[in-house]
Amino acid sequence: MAASAARGRNWAEIATGAVILVVAALFLAYAISQSGRSLGGGGGISLTARFDRIDGLAPGADVRIGGVKVGSVVEQHIDPRSYLAVLRLTVQPDIAIPEDSSAEITSESLLGGKYVNLVPGGSDSMLKDGAEITITQSAVSLEALLGRFIFSVTELNSQNGQQQNGGEAAPAQPAPGATPAPARP
Template identity: 65%
Template sequence: MAQRRGIAELLTGAAVLLIAAGFLAYAITNSGRATVSGGLTLTARFDRIDGLAPGADVRIAGVKVGQVVNQRIDPQSFLAELTLRVDGSLRLPSDTSAEITSEGLLGGKYVALVPGGGDRILRDGQRIDITQSAVSLESLLGRFIFSVTEMNSNRSQTPEAGAPAAPQAPAPAAPR
């Protein structure tokens, strides 16, 4: 009896693991994070890439056309260099720009490509030269808070309009 119970537990555990593996495979294939095989490999350099990681989307007009496959620091310029893999059927002009954008206030970051109007087409391995780095939300909030506090401190140091003027000493009488 104990042996039957052990076999039943073993078979139940195996079934649970198979179902979990099926769910995992389904989630990976339908997550929209599938790797772009083949395609065009491009690089772009940025001052800062705050919060952007390999696997992040590359989009044109909000439509996913690729992903970030690698990131590294350029030892000469100390700029962050991203390697992007995009759909090979796209014919991106050589004056295409790349900017790091956020999906929203709390959303993830992605690389937005803005095709230019040039006649030459980017080829595999080339670099996108026109880039705009990530905007740091923390930095913007810090500047805003600093400017508000600075404005309030300046306002408290100057007399307000309509306030009574400070009393002045009477002028001395002229001798007769």
């Protein structure tokens, strides 16, 4: 009787483990399908683009047209001759991209990730598999912009202070409630 109960419990454990593995596989398949990535080599048009800087852009990032995902960044590397960042992109095969299109690296939000935005041109001839997008706009560094803004405001404040004081620095004022220092002879 005890052996029969142990055997039944073993089968129950095996069945439970199998159900858990099936559910995990379903979650994995769902996650891959919703991310836009695939397990295979994937079809699509392969394009390259060169940028001065790609701050925060990683392989797997979206490629979008008009805010709609149409592909992804597959690879990134540095060109050893020009020191430009080279991106290899894949775009859905049913999307025809004019030859005079441009690619720009854009932020999703102030704190969000980055993606490649393709701006279609007006050419009648389309980019073919393996072609290069030659019109590019690199990522804008929010830190550099913020630094320039702070520097500009500081510089503007110091210029305004000098103009109000007739070009001379204002004498230091004692803090409220402090005793002024005696004048030197």
